[in-house]
Amino acid sequence: MARYELVKRSVALITLTNPPVNASSSAVRHAIAKSMKCALSDPEVTAVVICGENGSFCGGADIREFAGPLKGPPLVPLLDAIEAGEKPVVAAIEGVALGGGFELALVCHYRIAHSKARLGFPEVTLGILPAAGGTQRLLRLIGIPAAAISLKLGIVDQVTEQNACEVAVEFALRAVAKPLLSRRVSMLTTRCPPDLDALLDAVTMQVKKKAPGVMAPLACIQAVRAAATMPYYKGIKREGELMATLFNSGQAWALQYCFFAQRTAGKWTLIRSAAVIGLGTMGRGIAVCLARVGISVIAVESEKKLLETGRQMVIGMLERDAKRRGVSASLNLFKFTLSLHDLKDVDLVIEVVFEDMALKKRVFQELSKVCRPATLLCTNTSGLDVDALAGVTDRPHLVVGMHFFSPAHVMKLLEVVCGPRSSSETIATAMSLGKRMGKVSVAVGNCPGFVRNRMLKPYIDQATFLLEEGATPEQIDKALEDFGFAMGVFRMSDLAGLDVGWRVRKESGLNGSDVDPESPPRRRQGRRYCLIPDMVCEQGRFGQKTGGGWYMYDKRGGTNAKPDPLIQNLLETYRSKYGIQPRNISNQEIVERCLFALANEGFGILEDGMAARPEDIDVIYLFGYGFPRHRGGPMFYASMVGLERVLKRLEHYHQAHPDVPHLKPSPLLKTLVACGIPPVQKWREHIKTMHSHL
């Protein structure tokens, strides 16, 4: 709810993190109190900057909390303590500083605001008044009456067009040695006009005429009078008394109801209830995502034991999630069942069973029979044909892919997979549901692996070919981590689990009993194939969850990856079995082969019309694979390297490995180079085929 970090060695940066507007909920107040305590007691810290995440300082008190018993640290003493502190505190204001957010800014010793920031007290529109010292401090700062813009009034100390937080940090460093007394707004005296009574009487008359019977503006005028005529400690007491009268009034309840009603009315909610079939890791995460936004969920499993395990896990996740967000767990939204017949009335179903087409088809056939005709049927398949599933239902236009990424309640990406028969309304509903769940939703076409996994294949293939040729998992991972990935390809695969890919390879005839016995060694379906990943899985090594994969871990579920002599041994045996002479491989070759193959597939995806634009692919990789943000995503990275160079290197590598089609430069890449290398934003203009929905 607030992040605490030390910047420039001596400035404590406190960032409020309560989306969407960083309202000061009880959890946020608690986090501010804790962070301030840290900052004031740490001798390294000489100044403090308070800012808000995602371009919004603070939208005020959390209005939703007004409906229940008040919890958490009260705002007034918290703010008084910030003002009284002996280290300079600077507010870095971007977006909004409203109500309690503005009051927080007013207790800071300095205020830096972005030129587009909005500061103010909208409390009267909620039937209350600024009751954390706002009425008392603002008037001490700007006097009565006041008009004109913030800087002229002296509300803010600096207006900036730059990042307000960075400017505030520099400002804070300069403020360190300066005296704080005159910066404590509550210590100032309110500048009053000589005819204060007449002025306030006139305003009262105006208010009564304009808003007859409305209490809050009149209470505000009384608070202004207190600020003008009383010392701060008496003024704040008066402000509190006025608030106490307003707070529980019918007017305040009505106005706050209107605030939320207005926002609720703007929401076109198609999905009120949903079902999740399969309570494995993915299913549980998806169920939590749905409940988190108030959708009631029927969770289905095939066996009693699995259902009970799933139920306990979901409840645990919901409770932890609710605790973290300072809300109560929405357990009442859940029903757990073994019967698909319980799904007859739901608005949407998300199937999350094993990645097995025959099983999924059986589920979709059954859903067609039990669900009402308007129910949307979604699959979380990570790459199977969505249209093949649509084909076994009585409503192919209502079938769509909703491809979440593990862990689903954490990962931001959602691929909405548009089958050729999915209707626009179905796709729009899935996209808007994704947005409602806080996901970054990207519409993609229905091709094997969709976008993320289709691109991942050449990336992982290159990594495994490099293993064959002489590299080790740790060398490849290190090169990719040095490039900027938080985890290299093998550590990432161990985290995700190796068995899913193994099952997909079996399903597509690359491994197992369907393999053509005539295929030459290390070749499948006419191209190079590395058997090492299958051999690792055959030993029951599925990654972190089994305590071993490409690395060894101290226990099942362990995260501390150590190089495993068993894997080294396997690699050596493999190379000697197939007569491969290992060679030294440079980090440059690792990065180029993995990342250029990745981008090359991206060009192929664009060309096939399976993604609408390169930006979509980059967003998928930023949010769905942890591509280093400072590299911009695989397509942007290719453009930064220079498409001509990418093309040349791919040609070089393809010449060296002609049995690897993924290294053959895509025609779109060649076209873009031939037509003068347009910027990423213009690539779309050179694509001939476009999926009708993208």
Ligand SMILES: CCCCCCCCCCCCC[C@H](O)CC(=O)SCCNC(=O)CCNC(=O)[C@H](O)C(C)(C)COP(=O)(O)OP(=O)(O)OC[C@H]1O[C@@H](n2cnc3c(N)ncnc32)[C@H](O)[C@@H]1OP(=O)(O)O
């Ligand atoms: C005996 C009894 C004693 C009683 C004493 C009681 C003492 C109580 C404590 C006193 C302390 C007082 C502190 C303070 O003075 C009081 C306040 O701060 S009241 C809040 C003041 N702030 C506001 O009024 C701002 C309201 N919000 C807005 O105007 C707009 O939302 C915005 C911030 C300008 C953003 O606008 P948009 O970008 O258009 O977005 P939306 O309006 O759609 O909002 C997005 C989303 O955010 C939710 N939201 C916004 N503000 C708040 C908020 N302050 N609290 C909770 N939620 C907020 C909004 O509802 C939307 O969510 P959705 O409804 O869509 O889920």
